[in-house]
Amino acid sequence: MSSRQKFIPGVLGGMGPQATVDFMAKLVSQTQAQCDQDHIRILVDHNPGVPNRHEAIAGDGSEVKAALVDMARRMERAGADFLLMVCNTAHAFQEDIRVAVDIPFISIVDEAVSALDTRASHARRIGVMAAEGCLAAGLYQNALEQMGREAVMWSDAELDQFMSIVYQIKAGDAPDQLKLQMEQLAQVLVERGAEALIAGCTEIPLVLGDSDILSVPLLSSTDILVSRTINYALGDIALPIQ
């Protein structure tokens, strides 16, 4: 590990697999480095086999909880100093993870929402682009409300469209064909009054990185988690107390 790195992140990943690769690629490209040794060490449990999170949130979720706790403990055993998870929806089970380990857990939802303060400080109405289970668990709605902001949401039909795109991404369909559909679903929230958007699903940046047509800031939860992970690892910002 490089001498400037203070803490080793443990990544609960693979949900989906492309999203974790995207996270790692961005972690590497966003780290200021001239040689291998300048980069950040991370430990990863890339486990795409975690059962469907949306079904788990609709049901009792015991299998998903057990899988996530197992992953968290493996990362702790391997020597991770703190944990993070590259999947917004799985954060519905974050309390089960927190109580299972003795190291801090960084929430992608909290990091994304807190980034609004610098990236879109005046925005009060925030469009939430997130998946079925994530919305059903109220993760973004609650986090926004606590900050005095309001979530702008999709209709059920729009959410169905979003889930269809997500499953197409996971099945390996061509991103180019899906970008326009994703952009339209973002635009719907702008037309409904959103002054900023959060891409609160790690599949979104796999098809929609930058957008030319959106008139409001689009915050990628993946990008924010990447940036904060680097900060926490280098000790530039303090880890929360477990």
Next chain:
Amino acid sequence: MSSRQKFIPGVLGGMGPQATVDFMAKLVSQTQAQCDQDHIRILVDHNPGVPNRHEAIAGDGSEVKAALVDMARRMERAGADFLLMVCNTAHAFQEDIRVAVDIPFISIVDEAVSALDTRASHARRIGVMAAEGCLAAGLYQNALEQMGREAVMWSDAELDQFMSIVYQIKAGDAPDQLKLQMEQLAQVLVERGAEALIAGCTEIPLVLGDSDILSVPLLSSTDILVSRTINYALGDIALPIQ
């Protein structure tokens, strides 16, 4: 973990970081999958902080050995069933890894060389595109000789050019500008009599994937390791006995 997966690979990675991301991206894209749960679970110690391997091979290497053994033990502790390493040069220290753990270690060099049997069975003279420390340790030369094949090598000046490209890739320089130079270094080996080429450095596919100008097969050690990792994880081929 999906029910079809039998064993969890533990990846010693981060050497360099882009190469491990490339390995993981290819692992995901080459797995036949329609949903998250069809994909392969892997554990990764992505540790770019391992000291320079070329200097280690030229010296006593104790720091690199200690780092690799630490990584291997972390992956074993996290529950890996077998180990692999996304860096050819670091295989100079593979014996130190093997004796430190109780799980099998898969060699990228052995896998790449054995793939010649199916991908370039008639080729006797094999161009070895590999880095300074990898060549100094004789990893490919010895493996080829054991198979009755002959290594076709670069001159010292050509190897210096290669190392310069490798360090430029690690520093994040534009791949497009480096592809042509890498292709020319491949072509040199063909002109010297190579009937097939092995890209025996995981930085190579970051700039040179397919080539239109090369008249002989170019085997990527990364691609071969990806394919074999999937095979070992699914139990399609038997793991070596530790």
